[in-house]
Amino acid sequence: TIMAIVYSKIAIGLLIAGISTLVFGTVLVFVGPIIIDEQIVKNTQINPQNELSYNMWKDIPVPFFMSVYFFNVVNPKEILLGEKPLVEQRGPYVYSEKRSKDNITFHTNKTVSFCEYRQYFFEESMSAGNESDVVTIPNMLVLGASVMLEKLPLPARLLISSTFTMFKEGPFVTKSVGELMWGYDSKLVDFLTAFFPDMVPIKGKFGLFAEFNNSNTGLFTVFTGQDDIRKVHKIDSWNGLKNVNYWNSDQCNMINGTAGQMWPPFLTTESTLPFYSPDACRSMELVYENPGMVKGIPVFRFVAPKTLFANGSDYHPNEGFCPCRQSGLLNVSSCRHKSPVFISHPHFYNADPALLATVNGLSPNKEDHSLFIDIHPETGIPMNVSVKLQLNLLIKEHPTSHIPQHPTASHIPHHPTSHIPQHPTSHSPQHPTSHSIPQCC
Numbered sequence: 146t147i148m149a150i151v152y153s154k155i156a157i158g159l160l161i162a163g164i165s166t167l168v169f170g171t172v173l174v175f176v177g178p179i180i181i182d183e184q185i186v187k188n189t190q191i192n193p194q195n196e197l198s199y200n201m202w203k204d205i206p207v208p209f210f211m212s213v214y215f216f217n218v219v220n221p222k223e224i225l226l227g228e229k230p231l232v233e234q235r236g237p238y239v240y241s242e243k244r245s246k247d248n249i250t251f252h253t254n255k256t257v258s259f260c261e262y263r264q265y266f267f268e269e270s271m272s273a274g275n276e277s278d279v280v281t282i283p284n285m286l287v288l289g290a291s292v293m294l295e296k297l298p299l300p301a302r303l304l305i306s307s308t309f310t311m312f313k314e315g316p317f318v319t320k321s322v323g324e325l326m327w328g329y330d331s332k333l334v335d336f337l338t339a340f341f342p343d344m345v346p347i348k349g350k351f352g353l354f355a356e357f358n359n360s361n362t363g364l365f366t367v368f369t370g371q372d373d374i375r376k377v378h379k380i381d382s383w384n385g386l387k388n389v390n391y392w393n394s395d396q397c398n399m400i401n402g403t404a405g406q407m408w409p410p411f412l413t414t415e416s417t418l419p420f421y422s423p424d425a426c427r428s429m430e431l432v433y434e435n436p437g438m439v440k441g442i443p444v445f446r447f448v449a450p451k452t453l454f455a456n457g458s459d460y461h462p463n464e465g466f467c468p469c470r471q472s473g474l475l476n477v478s479s480c481r482h483k484s485p486v487f488i489s490h491p492h493f494y495n496a497d498p499a500l501l502a503t504v505n506g507l508s509p510n511k512e513d514h515s516l517f518i519d520i521h522p523e524t525g526i527p528m529n530v531s532v533k534l535q536l537n538l539l540i541k542e543h544p545t546s547h548i549p550q551h552p553t554a555s556h557i558p559h560h561p562t563s564h565i566p567q568h569p570t571s572h573s574p575q576h577p578t579s580h581s582i583p584q585c586c
């Protein structure tokens with residue numbers, strides 16, 4: 146009588162995404178020691194009259210890289226019989242990322258709006274393997290749907306469950322990296338789109354980053370700093386919103402800081418680096434760790450505080466991000482069409498060790514799995530950035546479903562549809578509030 150996804154409450158690390166390193170090489174031009182404050186103020190404003198710094202802000206002239214690691218599930222059959230998952234990390238699969246700002250509009254009140262577009266290109270020479278590599282990961286289509294299952298009437302559940310069988314969709318999917326990343330045709334998705342158009346938020350191909358290429362991160366309106374340099378790059382609104390509504394407290398819903406690429410100049414060791422991440426649907430704040438050097442330029446290293454993904458009982462201000470589980474996981478289901486997706490540091494670094502015990506094959510360490518931004522304090526310009534996150538799917542027992550259980554593992558549970566995890570979504574605002582929200586094209 147049990148069902149569906151039989152394994153019990155575990156989170157399987159799915160993949161690490163978004164490891165990008167950038168070095169503002171060309172910025173060195175004006176980061177020399179001769180600069181005086183007045184010039185810094187002038188050069189760090191967003192102002193088309195400062196051609197050099199303006200063009201740099203508009204089309205960042207340094208390479209960004211997104212390195213993706215997959216956790217290949219080694220024992221899918223055994224997991225269905227109750228064993229602990231064993232994963233092996235594959236990758237990196239490295240993509241260079243081109244970013245450029247468009248739709249730039251200056252407003253009279255010293256703010257500027259823009260959309261930032263991104264494009265990805267596979268860099269085989271920097272990767273360990275190629276996009277044809279085949280890996281096995283949890284099937285987000287199926288697992289993501291299990292949450293929705295509860296709410297459907299029995300006939301619909303049975304229909305959908307037989308659909309999974311018909312289209313040979315199981316709890317795990319084995320496909321090439323390229324397909325998993327950028328999308329593959331799924332007969333199941335076609336079917337569901339035809340019958341439940343309102344419940345399936347994907348069009349066409351299904352992939353973890355299917356909507357990423359040639360997308361934008363929403364319409365940002367930021368201060369230019371022309372009246373007050375301390376406000377430069379700070380967000381005034383995102384997609385027309387002054388705050389989001391994914392979370393349960395005003396504090397957690399605040400849109401704080403910058404868009405995450407630059408910060409106001411004159412940082413001190415007391416400063417923090419707040420930013421809003423459309424991909425995580427929340428604001429975050431990095432804290433000072435230590436001084437350093439990047440290519441001979443003095444920098445401050447800012448890192449994630451231990452409390453970043455702590456739960457509400459460990460760190461009260463995070464209560465609004467709950468319902469929570471162990472510390473170290475951020476439940477982003479409210480901004481991923483309700484699918485059971487969690488964000489953490491890679492390998493559950495800085496998370497409750499209990500999480501590590503749910504999966505074999507992870508080994509967190511600071512050097513490989515912590516994130517940092519090395520920033521030139523006088524100008525607020527990042528010199529070396531490494532932002533790493535892991536996406537996790539919660540796989541759990543599903544006692545409420547009444548789908549007939551089959552004895553063999555290959556017939557296991559099939560869950561209905563519905564909300565499908567869209568990873569780094571972000572660009573299309575998903576807010577119920579319906580005052581007209583400005584959008585990028």
Ligand SMILES: *[C@@H]1O[C@H](CO)[C@@H](O)[C@H](O)[C@H]1NC(C)=O
Pocket residue numbers: 252253254256381
């Ligand atoms: C600045 O002007 C824009 C466009 O008119 C408006 O959306 C925004 O709310 C204003 N911001 C402030 C801080 O006045």
Ligand SMILES: *[C@@H]1O[C@H](CO)[C@@H](O)[C@H](O)[C@H]1NC(C)=O
Pocket residue numbers: 264265266267327358359
């Ligand atoms: C992203 O889109 C561009 C332009 O359409 C294309 O050339 C490129 O191959 C795409 N990248 C990936 C990884 O599919």
Ligand SMILES: *[C@@H]1O[C@H](CO)[C@@H](O)[C@H](O)[C@H]1NC(C)=O
Pocket residue numbers: 274275276277278
């Ligand atoms: C990927 O690598 C495999 C083995 O290294 C090779 O056989 C295959 O041709 C490569 N595929 C592409 C598209 O380069």
Ligand SMILES: *[C@@H]1O[C@H](CO)[C@@H](O)[C@H](O)[C@H]1NC(C)=O
Pocket residue numbers: 396397398399400401427428429430462
């Ligand atoms: C936003 O900033 C305010 C004031 O600094 C802080 O209290 C709040 O916790 C921040 N919110 C988030 C989500 O970081």
Ligand SMILES: *[C@@H]1O[C@H](CO)[C@@H](O)[C@H](O)[C@H]1NC(C)=O
Pocket residue numbers: 166168438439440529530531
């Ligand atoms: C940036 O940081 C990485 C990771 O610590 C390091 O390996 C790399 O050398 C740094 N880049 C520069 C230019 O210092």
Ligand SMILES: *[C@@H]1O[C@H](CO)[C@@H](O)[C@H](O)[C@H]1NC(C)=O
Pocket residue numbers: 456457458459469470471472497
């Ligand atoms: C919060 O995290 C701590 C440490 O991981 C854990 O012991 C506690 O049970 C968690 N609280 C909730 C409500 O899950």
Ligand SMILES: *[C@@H]1O[C@H](CO)[C@@H](O)[C@H](O)[C@H]1NC(C)=O
Pocket residue numbers: 467468469470476477478479539
């Ligand atoms: C994640 O948050 C959603 C609400 O946003 C909640 O319905 C769900 O139960 C939470 N998941 C877990 C496993 O706590």
Ligand SMILES: *[C@@H]1O[C@H](CO)[C@@H](O)[C@H](O)[C@H]1NC(C)=O
Pocket residue numbers: 247248364583584585586
């Ligand atoms: C962005 O630019 C495109 C064409 O360049 C235009 O169609 C669209 O309306 C613009 N959007 C905004 C928000 O300005």
